Amino acid sequence: MAIAVNIAWPGITPEVYEAARDRVGWETDVPDGLVLHGSWFDDGGFHAFDIWESEGQFAQFIAGRIEPVIKGELGVQGDPQVTAAPLHRRFVPPGVSGAA
Template sequence: MAVVMTLVWPEITPELYDAARDRVRWEEEPPNGLVLHTAWFAADGFHVLDIWESEDLFPAFAAARLAPVLKGELGVKNDPQTEFFPLHRRFVVPGVSGGA
């Protein structure tokens, strides 16, 4: 079952996000099961809203590809706050596609 994942990670800065994106290359080599990724910065830090094909696919991606870069190479100390919710409906506006 597809899920919506929300993530809040106050420690992540725009510079860390961009460095991780460049090293992990999730846009060039999408993780198994990722349907949609959105990210933004607010007063309380870094936020993500993703859609995954199933809840177990994000932790697998995080352990195999994200953690070695963020925790290893970039020295991030804290873990994000993540929540998963069953996806009830998804609508993609006709003509919308691609990244960034």
């Protein structure tokens, strides 16, 4: 079952995000199950909204590719606040493609 994931991680700065994006390479080596990723920053730090085909695929990506880079290589302290729920509906307007 597809899930919607909301992530908030105050310890991630734009510089850390870009370093992680380059090292993990999720845009060039797309993880199995990722449908959509959007991210932004505000006074509370980093936020992301993802849609995944399954909770297991999301968990595997975090444990296998994200945590080793963010917590290991980049030394970010603290944990993200993650909420996930079954996706009720997904709508993509006609003519919209997925590239950045």
